[in-house]
Amino acid sequence: MKRITQQAGFTLIELLIYVAIFATMIGAVVGLAVLASAQKTTSQITADVNYQGEATMALITQTVRQATAIASPAAGNSSGNLTLTMANAVVNPTAFGLVNDGTTTRLQMSEGSPAINNSLTNNRVTVSNVSFTNMSLPSTKGSVQIRFTVTYRTTSQRQELQFSKVFTGAATIP
Numbered sequence: 001m002k003r004i005t006q007q008a009g010f011t012l013i014e015l016l017i018y019v020a021i022f023a024t025m026i027g028a029v030v031g032l033a034v035l036a037s038a039q040k041t042t043s044q045i046t047a048d049v050n051y052q053g054e055a056t057m058a059l060i061t062q063t064v065r066q067a068t069a070i071a072s073p074a075a076g077n078s079s080g081n082l083t084l085t086m087a088n089a090v091v092n093p094t095a096f097g098l099v100n101d102g103t104t105t106r107l108q109m110s111e112g113s114p115a116i117n118n119s120l121t122n123n124r125v126t127v128s129n130v131s132f133t134n135m136s137l138p139s140t141k142g143s144v145q146i147r148f149t150v151t152y153r154t155t156s157q158r159q160e161l162q163f164s165k166v167f168t169g170a171a172t173i174p
Contacts, residue, residue: 045152053150053167056120064171070142073134082132126151141173
C-alpha cells in the first residue's frame with residue numbers, strides 16, 4: 001500500500017488572500033504618500049505667498065516711516081501708486097506701483113531720479129488690487145493705508161495650488 005503524504009505549502013485561496021492583503025497595504029501607503037506630497041505643496045505655496053506679502057508690506061511701511069511727506073495720492077484719496085518725498089536726495093522721490101513684466105504683475109519700488117526700479121515680489125506670485133489711501137490729517141506729516149492681494153501663479157486647475165491672500169497695513173510718517 002502506498003502512503004499519501006501531505007506536502008507543505010500554501011493553497012491557492014491562501015495565496016489570493018495574502019496577495020489581496022499585500023495589495024491593500026501597498027495602496028494605503030501610496031495613498032498616504034500622495035496626500036503627504038499634496039499637503040507639502042500646499043504648505044510651500046502658502047508660505048511663499050505669506051512671505052512675499054509680509055516682506056513687501058514691511059518694506060513699504062518702513063519706507064513710509066523714513067519719508068518726509070506723501071506726494072501722492074492727495075490727502076483723503078486712494079490710488080494704485082504711492083509717491084513719497086524722501087530726505088535723502090539719492091532716493092527722492094520713492095514710488096510704489098504695479099508693473100507687468102510680460103509674465104506676471106509685480107509690485108515695484110522706484111527710487112531717485114533717474115529712477116532705479118526694484119521688484120518687490122518674484123515671478124511665482126502675482127500682485128493685484130493695490131490701494132494706497134492717504135489718511136493724513138491736516139496737522140500731521142502723513143499716514144497711509146496699504147492694501148494689496150498676492151496670488152500664487154499656477155496654470156493648474158488643482159484646488160490645492162490655488163491660493164490668494166489680502167495684505168493690509170498702515171504707516172505714519174513720524
